[in-house]
Amino acid sequence: MHDGSGLIAVQNLTKQFGPVTAVQNLSFTVSPGSVTGFLGPNGAGKTTTLRMLLGLVKPTGGTATINGRPFHQLGQPGRVVGAVLEAQGFHPARSARNHLRVYAAAIGVPDAQADQVLGLVGLGSAADRKVGGFSLGMKQRLALATALLGDPQVLVLDEPANGLDPEGIAWLRTFLQSYARMGRTVLISSHLLAEVEQTVDQVVIISRGQTMFYGPLEQLRQSQQRRVLVQPSDLNALATALRAEGVQAIEQLPDGRLAVSGVDSKQVADSALRAGVSIYGIQEEQVDLERLFFQLTSGQYAGYAPAPAPFKQQGGWA
Numbered sequence: 001m002h003d004g005s006g007l008i009a010v011q012n013l014t015k016q017f018g019p020v021t022a023v024q025n026l027s028f029t030v031s032p033g034s035v036t037g038f039l040g041p042n043g044a045g046k047t048t049t050l051r052m053l054l055g056l057v058k059p060t061g062g063t064a065t066i067n068g069r070p071f072h073q074l075g076q077p078g079r080v081v082g083a084v085l086e087a088q089g090f091h092p093a094r095s096a097r098n099h100l101r102v103y104a105a106a107i108g109v110p111d112a113q114a115d116q117v118l119g120l121v122g123l124g125s126a127a128d129r130k131v132g133g134f135s136l137g138m139k140q141r142l143a144l145a146t147a148l149l150g151d152p153q154v155l156v157l158d159e160p161a162n163g164l165d166p167e168g169i170a171w172l173r174t175f176l177q178s179y180a181r182m183g184r185t186v187l188i189s190s191h192l193l194a195e196v197e198q199t200v201d202q203v204v205i206i207s208r209g210q211t212m213f214y215g216p217l218e219q220l221r222q223s224q225q226r227r228v229l230v231q232p233s234d235l236n237a238l239a240t241a242l243r244a245e246g247v248q249a250i251e252q253l254p255d256g257r258l259a260v261s262g263v264d265s266k267q268v269a270d271s272a273l274r275a276g277v278s279i280y281g282i283q284e285e286q287v288d289l290e291r292l293f294f295q296l297t298s299g300q301y302a303g304y305a306p307a308p309a310p311f312k313q314q315g316g317w318a
């Protein structure tokens with residue numbers, strides 16, 4: 001059933017478990033055609049949010065909808081949304097094919113679809129093997145196959161890379177990206193940005209049940225102020241020259257270099273030249289998304305990248 005918008009909309013979603021606020025006023029949307037990463041550290045509220053989206057937990061407040069409807073109002077949910085949550089119950093004595101056939105019957109799709117999805121996830125040759133003997137990675141693939149049975153428009157996966165080896169992760173990345181390119185909606189959760197960085201186009205980053213960043217990954221990268229790391233012959237002279245030119249965000253690194261924010265390496269090199277300072281090494285720092293993610297989710301910062309630490313005058317620095 002692909003007649004809906006494929007849009008996931010979470011609005012002011014809140015879940016209270018007794019004294020614990022698992023999710024607090026969370027809002028974001030996930031559009032079809034791209035892979036969105038739902039990110040946050042352990043305990044941030046990701047699984048609870050996904051469970052509310054999938055109708056498994058009742059929100060204390062707010063709404064979570066797919067195609068504009070809460071899960072329980074979707075006509076044939078198995079054909080609209082396929083989901084893999086962390087805990088998977090597989091009957092160990094059942095073969096992969098039979099496991100899928102049971103689910104196929106439950107959502108009203110033909111048995112042949114079981115072999116179709118086994119092929120899609122690379123388990124075609126293991127179709128008759130008992131699931132009890134599957135590796136964690138194989139179980140992840142089987143869980144994904146189960147989610148794909150109804151050829152759903154929306155795919156929701158909780159920590160799908162868990163247990164996959166590097167080859168499996170690369171395969172999953174390609175699979176999810178091509179699934180999204182077919183116009184489907186793909187939402188995957190992870191507690192590691194680095195794990196999904198190459199897979200996702202958009203990110204929703206949450207911490208303590210609240211949204212910390214929501215938008216294209218590229219925008220997150222650009223929000224990080226880049227720094228120029230420079231090893232001059234005379235730290236004081238270069239710092240003085242830069243400050244005289246209005247550059248204030250200068251920091252001395254423990255390794256003896258200067259880190260200069262808000263300028264490019266050419267500007268720093270030109271300043272050094274004018275001040276008669278030699279440069280022994282200069283580089284523009286790569287955006288460290290993992291560090292940014294940590295800052296966003298550690299609860300200390302309430303928005304984008306924090307401003308760099310101000311240059312501290314030391315010793316005889318002017």
Ligand SMILES: Nc1ncnc2c1ncn2[C@@H]1O[C@H](COP(=O)(O)OP(=O)(O)OP(=O)(O)O)[C@@H](O)[C@H]1O
Nearest residue numbers: 017020022040041042043044045046047048049191
């Ligand atoms: N059924 C429940 N009863 C009580 N507290 C719960 C329940 N489910 C979740 N919580 C609490 O809600 C908070 C959010 O948990 P949740 O599992 O949603 O986080 P998560 O981001 O998925 O974490 P992880 O990455 O570890 O899976 C945690 O403090 C958790 O202990």
